[in-house]
Amino acid sequence: MKQPYRKIFFAIIISIVYLACAGIVFAEKEKPVFIKVPLAYPSGLPGLGTSIKYLAEKAPVISDGSVGIKIYEPGKLIPAFEMLGAVDKQVVEACYGVSGYWSGKVGNSLNFFTAVPFGPEAPEYLAWIYNGNGLNLWQESYDAKGFNVKVLPCGIMSPESSGWYTKEIKSVADFKGLPIRFFGLGGQVLTKLGASVQQIPGGEIFGALEKGVIDGSEFSTPAIDTQLGFYKVAKFNYFPGWHQQATFLELLINKDVWNGMTPKQQTVIEELCKSATLANLAYSESIQAPVMKENVAAHGVKNIRWSDEMLRTFEDAWMEVVKEESAKDPMFKKIWDDLSGFRKEYKEWSDYGFLPRKQEGVIR
Numbered sequence: 001m002k003q004p005y006r007k008i009f010f011a012i013i014i015s016i017v018y019l020a021c022a023g024i025v026f027a028e029k030e031k032p033v034f035i036k037v038p039l040a041y042p043s044g045l046p047g048l049g050t051s052i053k054y055l056a057e058k059a060p061v062i063s064d065g066s067v068g069i070k071i072y073e074p075g076k077l078i079p080a081f082e083m084l085g086a087v088d089k090q091v092v093e094a095c096y097g098v099s100g101y102w103s104g105k106v107g108n109s110l111n112f113f114t115a116v117p118f119g120p121e122a123p124e125y126l127a128w129i130y131n132g133n134g135l136n137l138w139q140e141s142y143d144a145k146g147f148n149v150k151v152l153p154c155g156i157m158s159p160e161s162s163g164w165y166t167k168e169i170k171s172v173a174d175f176k177g178l179p180i181r182f183f184g185l186g187g188q189v190l191t192k193l194g195a196s197v198q199q200i201p202g203g204e205i206f207g208a209l210e211k212g213v214i215d216g217s218e219f220s221t222p223a224i225d226t227q228l229g230f231y232k233v234a235k236f237n238y239f240p241g242w243h244q245q246a247t248f249l250e251l252l253i254n255k256d257v258w259n260g261m262t263p264k265q266q267t268v269i270e271e272l273c274k275s276a277t278l279a280n281l282a283y284s285e286s287i288q289a290p291v292m293k294e295n296v297a298a299h300g301v302k303n304i305r306w307s308d309e310m311l312r313t314f315e316d317a318w319m320e321v322v323k324e325e326s327a328k329d330p331m332f333k334k335i336w337d338d339l340s341g342f343r344k345e346y347k348e349w350s351d352y353g354f355l356p357r358k359q360e361g362v363i364r
Helices: 003-028 050-062 080-088 099-106 108-113 122-131 134-144 184-192 202-210 222-227 255-259 263-286 288-299 308-328 330-353
Strands: 033-038 067-072 094-097 149-157 179-181 196-198 236-239 247-254 302-305
Touching: 033 080, 050 067, 050 149, 050 247, 050 263, 067 263, 080 094, 080 099, 080 149, 080 247, 099 108, 099 134, 108 134, 108 184, 108 330, 122 134, 122 149, 122 330, 134 149, 134 330, 149 255, 149 263, 184 196, 184 308, 222 288, 247 255, 247 263, 263 288, 288 302, 308 330
Parallel strands: 033 067, 033 094, 179 196, 236 302
Antiparallel strands: 094 247, 149 247
16 A cells, blocks of 8 residues: 555555544534422522532532523412422422422321421431431431432421510410411421421411411521521520521432433432531521521520420420320331431430530430
8 A cells, every 4th residue: 555545545444443433422422401390498598508509509500511401580470388299290390399288188207307495406417318318218208208319318407496475484374375477396396396387388477466366486597597687576586406406407309300311410419408408407597596696786686595394394295296106107107216216326426526515405
């Protein structure tokens, strides 16, 4: 073969190999996924909206455009309390909120994955979810009721306050007949103590307080509650948040959508949810104290700590709720027993590993 033809021949061979390799790469390139995510809470609320915004901003960057997420403010796409059903039927690919919102459809035990009265603080809660059996039980709770959803923890928050009240609560007798908004398992505790507990969406709480429909309400952390204006009509803010020492947020994704993703795409979402959880906790912890001080100095709020006696009363009522719910709901008992077993072993570490801290009325 003459030299000029040899060069042409090898150039053709190299071109064929290059095109073949490019074809393989193209064939293996991931098909982008685009996920619409309606929210249970406004994205502007600090802590409740922080994780999902983090996820939406970073997913396309980390995945090199393979994963796109668009969030929709409450009510813009799907009403908040209808989101689980919409994801189950793949009306939307995903939703973002708290598991307790679906306890009426899935079971009261699902509240364990939002918050637990007198339950674990964030580090212990994270340990049980990720390194205990918590996440398995969380997924099992949806699977057992036939919901076609994949659950991912995607945010954890600081302790809540345990309520804003229009009048001072001096004893347990003051709860008798008290109209109050209180969420989840903590609400069951106050019902047992005689309060008239109502479930009111976050956006309607201020109006209910202002009109006197309720005389007290819990919702979230001081930073969030203050943004919603509770201090304008309720001047007594109680602590600690015995009903929610930490609060998990969740991302629910339709299982068919999830299973249609590549392992890389799934990993992007899983790992971003973990990093969002860390970022959310750090942010939530950093913003509470200045708000509490401002409420006192500028708004005339009284930050009040429950007495030892009141905390013991709440805790005793909580244990009655546990006993009653465990007797009628096998899943509730299964989760409670697992969490209790984990906490019993964890206590060995917490008793030795951490500096002592005064915890009136609280069994750790």
